[in-house]
Amino acid sequence: MNAELITIGDELLIGQTVDTNGSWIGEQLNLLGIKVTQISSIRDDREHIISSLNVALNRSDLVILTGGLGPTNDDITKTTLCEFFESQLVLNKQVLQKIETYFKSSGLKMLKVNSDQAMLPNNCEPLRNDRGTACGMWFKKNGVDFISLPGVPYEMKGIFLEEILPKLKTQYLTSNVVNKTIKTQGIGESFLAEIIKDWETELVSSGLKLAYLPSPGIVKLRITGFGNNENELAKKIDGFINQLKSLIPNYIFGYEKDRLEEVVGELLKSSGSSLSLAESCTGGNIAHLITAISGSSAYYKGSVVAYSNEIKEQLLNVSPNLIKNNGAVSKEVVEQMAIGVKNAFNTDYAIATSGIAGPSGGTKQKPVGTVWIAVANKEKVISKKFSLGNNRERNILISSLSALNMLRLMLLN
Numbered sequence: 001m002n003a004e005l006i007t008i009g010d011e012l013l014i015g016q017t018v019d020t021n022g023s024w025i026g027e028q029l030n031l032l033g034i035k036v037t038q039i040s041s042i043r044d045d046r047e048h049i050i051s052s053l054n055v056a057l058n059r060s061d062l063v064i065l066t067g068g069l070g071p072t073n074d075d076i077t078k079t080t081l082c083e084f085f086e087s088q089l090v091l092n093k094q095v096l097q098k099i100e101t102y103f104k105s106s107g108l109k110m111l112k113v114n115s116d117q118a119m120l121p122n123n124c125e126p127l128r129n130d131r132g133t134a135c136g137m138w139f140k141k142n143g144v145d146f147i148s149l150p151g152v153p154y155e156m157k158g159i160f161l162e163e164i165l166p167k168l169k170t171q172y173l174t175s176n177v178v179n180k181t182i183k184t185q186g187i188g189e190s191f192l193a194e195i196i197k198d199w200e201t202e203l204v205s206s207g208l209k210l211a212y213l214p215s216p217g218i219v220k221l222r223i224t225g226f227g228n229n230e231n232e233l234a235k236k237i238d239g240f241i242n243q244l245k246s247l248i249p250n251y252i253f254g255y256e257k258d259r260l261e262e263v264v265g266e267l268l269k270s271s272g273s274s275l276s277l278a279e280s281c282t283g284g285n286i287a288h289l290i291t292a293i294s295g296s297s298a299y300y301k302g303s304v305v306a307y308s309n310e311i312k313e314q315l316l317n318v319s320p321n322l323i324k325n326n327g328a329v330s331k332e333v334v335e336q337m338a339i340g341v342k343n344a345f346n347t348d349y350a351i352a353t354s355g356i357a358g359p360s361g362g363t364k365q366k367p368v369g370t371v372w373i374a375v376a377n378k379e380k381v382i383s384k385k386f387s388l389g390n391n392r393e394r395n396i397l398i399s400s401l402s403a404l405n406m407l408r409l410m411l412l413n
Contacts, residue, residue, distance in 0.1 A: 001172055003029050004038040004060035006052055008067035008077055009151055012041040021066045021149075021156055028160065032168055033177035033226060034062065044068055049080045057144055062172070067151030069134040071113035078121070078137075081148060085139050087121040092135075095126060099133045124148075127163040131155045136163060145171075176230040180237050181213075182221040182244060183258055184251040185405040189214045192221075196247055203240050216394045217401035218260070253408060260404045261289040267411040268299035268349070275407070276345035277303035278316055278337040280328070281355035281371055285400045301345045306337065316340030329354050329366055331374075331383050338376035338383075349410070350376045351403045358390045371399045375406045382410065 005025055011017040022039040029036050037060065042048050044067075056063045068077030082089060096118035103110040117133045120126055127136030127147070132155040139146040147164060149156045184192060189212050193200070200210055203223065213220035223240060225233040245252060254263050268275055277286050287303045290296050304315050309328055312318040317340040318333055326332045334354045342350035355371030362368035369388035374381055386402060388395045 001034060001061040002037045002059065003034050003062040003064065004056045005036060005040070006056065006063065006065045007039070007041045007151070008044060008049065008065060009041070010043050012067075013043060020153055021151065024153070024157065025064055025066070025160065028165070029062075029168075030224075031177060031179055032165075032172065033175065034168070034172055044074055044076055046076060046080050046083075049077065050084055053084050053146070056146075057142060061144060062168075063144060063146045065146070065148045066156055069117075069148065069150045071111075071117055071133070077148060078119075081124075081137065081139070081146075082121050085121060085123055085141060085146075087123040089119040090122045092118050092120045092126060095120065095135055098128075102133060127159050129155055129159050130162070131158045138164075138167075175226050175228055176233060178225045178227075178230060178233040178237060180223050180234075180241065181256050182223075182241060182252055183254045183260075184219045184221065184248065185217060185253050185260060185401055187219065187248070187251045189219050192219055192248070192251070196244065199240070199243055199247060206236065206240075208237065208240065217398040250409060253405060259289075259293075260401055260408070262293050264404050264408050264411070265290065265293050265296055265299060267408060269295070271411065273348040273411070274299055274301050274345075276301050276341045276347040276350045278341035278350065278352040279303060279305050280307055280312070280337070280353055281357045282353045282396050282400050282403070283307070283357075285396050286351060286353070286403055289400060289404070301347050304341055304344070312337060312340075315344065317343070327366065329356055329370055329372055331372055331385070334372040334374040335376070335381045335383050338374040338381055342376050342378075348377060349407060351407055352376075353399055353403055355386070355388075355395070355399060357392045357395045357399075359392055362390075369395055371395065371402075373399065373403045373406060375403070375410050377410060382406065 005022045007019050007022050012019050019041055026036045040052060042052050068075045099114060099118055114133060120135060124137040124139050127138055129135055134150040136159040137148045149159055203210055209224040211222040213222060223237050225237055227233045253260050279286055284305045290300050306312045306316055309323050313320055316337050318336045322332050322336060334352045337352035338350045352374045356362050356366060356368050358368035368390045371386040371388060372383060374383040388398055
């Protein structure tokens with residue numbers, strides 16, 4: 001079956017807001033084995049909405065819309081849907097009661113525009129929203145299912161998972177779908193594909209599907225299987241994952257929703273080890289990733305954002321001669337930074353970064369994107385040079401993830 005997603009809002013078209021709803025819903029439908037053939041972003045405009053619905057009616061089995069269900073005058077989706085589905089707005093007393101309870105519990109005054117959100121098309125199935133006041137709506141027309149959801153991601157996801165997902169599984173899921181995702185760090189998509197090409201050929205010939213999902217610093221591999229026996233599918237996929245572990249053992253850091261900073265944190269916690277950081281080009285981003293994990297105080301002691309040479313010398317005990325002779329972005333300096341912060345904070349492990357994040361500041365000898373990373377423990381220091389691009393945000397993210405992966409490998413070793 002084919003599904004189509006329509007996200008509504010002028011803010012999506014002018015770049016003011018990024019459409020995360022479409023990608024998230026697409027992922028959820030894929031997990032069900034429902035094929036998404038079209039994702040469109042359109043204006044808050046009556047004619048545009050109706051035109052898009054008419055096109056979708058003739059080419060899709062399932063159409064999901066997000067946006068335009070708020071209480072303000074620019075939210076016209078509900079009245080436009082009434083026109084398309086030849087219905088009229090009527091008061092839904094249950095929804096009104098829920099909205100009244102919501103405002104009362106929040107201590108807020110309820111306005112007419114808020115109570116108007118209980119006015120719903122008389123031929124839709126209301127979809128409960130426990131996180132806001134805008135109901136979702138489920139319509140049917142000419143055998144096609146149309147679902148309209150709020151554009152606020154937090155509300156949309158709640159309605160989808162609690163109201164829509166169970167119905168879709170009952171209505172559309174004719175066979176089991178099993179997806180498993182392997183997460184890698186430290187290798188690019190093309191190099192990864194070259195290493196595992198024989199494994200991939202065998203996997204595909206067995207009836208499974210493989211998708212490469214690259215993002216800055218991380219490449220995810222998603223294996224998908226379809227069949228009647230879910231347990232057999234899972235075992236089959238697990239067998240290929242075990243083969244993959246032997247092919248790229250150092251690059252796999254986790255699975256499914258695992259985050260690298262979370263994996264590293266668990267390794268530190270389980271070994272009773274502590275960590276400190278000396279960040280220059282990453283500007284505290286590694287510390288941000290680590291402290292975003294609940295319980296990180298058990299292993300993370302603190303950091304120095306040593307952006308200037310003076311701080312490297314005064315707080316991290318880096319020799320001025322090392323900086324003068326080798327430059328701040330060098331193997332010698334970054335290793336001394338790691339040792340310095342480890343000693344200063346008396347930790348078991350330390351990470352240090354120094355580089356040229358860009359887009360300016362590079363030289364012929366050290367172009368933009370040159371980054372040195374060092375990881376130290378009480379026995380040794382390892383360091384590595386990275387040559388990245390000229391995108392500052394991307395360079396900071398990749399450097400942060402690469403540093404965490406270097407620490408992960410040292411912890412495992």
